Amino acid sequence: MDKAVRRFRAPGRVNLIGEHTDYNGGLVLPAAIEFAAYVEASGRGDRRLAVRSENYSETREFDLDDAEPRAQGHWSDYVRGVAVTLERAGRRITGADLRIRSDVPMGAGLSSSAAIEVATALALLGAPMKTAMDRTTLAQLCQRAENEFVGVRCGIMDPFIACHARAGQALMLDCRTLEHRFVTLPRGVKLAIANTMVRHSLAAGEYNRRRAECEEGAAYFGRPLLDVTLGDLERDGRGLSETVYRRCRHVITENARVTAAVAALEHGDMPAFGELMGQSHRSLRDDFEVSCAELDALVEIAAHVPGVYGSRMTGGGFGGCTISLVQEEQVEAFREAARRNAVVYVSGAAEGAGEL
Numbered sequence: 001m002d003k004a005v006r007r008f009r010a011p012g013r014v015n016l017i018g019e020h021t022d023y024n025g026g027l028v029l030p031a032a033i034e035f036a037a038y039v040e041a042s043g044r045g046d047r048r049l050a051v052r053s054e055n056y057s058e059t060r061e062f063d064l065d066d067a068e069p070r071a072q073g074h075w076s077d078y079v080r081g082v083a084v085t086l087e088r089a090g091r092r093i094t095g096a097d098l099r100i101r102s103d104v105p106m107g108a109g110l111s112s113s114a115a116i117e118v119a120t121a122l123a124l125l126g127a128p129m130k131t132a133m134d135r136t137t138l139a140q141l142c143q144r145a146e147n148e149f150v151g152v153r154c155g156i157m158d159p160f161i162a163c164h165a166r167a168g169q170a171l172m173l174d175c176r177t178l179e180h181r182f183v184t185l186p187r188g189v190k191l192a193i194a195n196t197m198v199r200h201s202l203a204a205g206e207y208n209r210r211r212a213e214c215e216e217g218a219a220y221f222g223r224p225l226l227d228v229t230l231g232d233l234e235r236d237g238r239g240l241s242e243t244v245y246r247r248c249r250h251v252i253t254e255n256a257r258v259t260a261a262v263a264a265l266e267h268g269d270m271p272a273f274g275e276l277m278g279q280s281h282r283s284l285r286d287d288f289e290v291s292c293a294e295l296d297a298l299v300e301i302a303a304h305v306p307g308v309y310g311s312r313m314t315g316g317g318f319g320g321c322t323i324s325l326v327q328e329e330q331v332e333a334f335r336e337a338a339r340r341n342a343v344v345y346v347s348g349a350a351e352g353a354g355e356l
């Protein structure tokens, strides 16, 4: 990397439908949002990384030749994890001074960590992503950094959308094959994101537990859950515990909802899309049990606002945000209705990561 300062940006995301399907190899439909992480980078002559966070007003330094780098439960883990993962993947990087600033709300389920990871990876590689292949590889490296270095077993959805997003479009991703296609959001429809401002402390532990329960379901059937139909589950699933049965039912029905939602969007049928969002929320609440009272209350409030097509919790759950699709001219009514329960952000679907 040369000494000149270069600037990179990677967006947060909101998932429109397809929740807790990514790590089961299923379908998701996220869009990038107009909140992003920004990294300013300049090269150094040595093998050190000096990372400044404007959000935390703090600087950390690392040696890229450190033989046993470890996560420290600190914001800088995301940055260091990316550096370590790039090197382990054989992409030798040079020392750099990095300045990071993010306006993606943190801990709100809007993928603030993937935004930082992707922007950091671009900065450290110092090269624009030229092809979709580059972007996919980069997303996989960032997921690996989070899985192996930071120690969170998240799926591919968040870094993938940060890398690939296109303005005005949502992206349907098959998390097993990584095949994807873009779906244009209708003009005049806004993403209204309502942040409960709560993050229940069980979130991380419960996330891993849900993953384990899904794995138990897949092991029972001897194949990935996405190859199990609802009919298979109803016919052969009697030997599962009642809890794992419901977890499987969520994953299988949610995956089908993504296919139906994309078809609805492609036909411009927003009411049908909204109805599927409602079904998704109820399935996450009752079968997957990752919602909470604050999220349920917001979904209920949104249901009574004119111009709201649909609303559901988004992201991992146990707090964080709801996503509602709202007609542009009703956005203020939505804000007003949700005001007492949430901080509301309104966004269009934004462009993916790149150099500024």
Ligand code: GLA
Residues within 6 Å of the ligand: 018, 019, 020, 021, 022, 023, 109, 154, 155, 156, 157, 158, 315, 316, 317
């Ligand atoms: C978190 C993870 C994603 C995905 C969602 C649930 O946001 O980071 O990979 O599993 O939860 O859909």
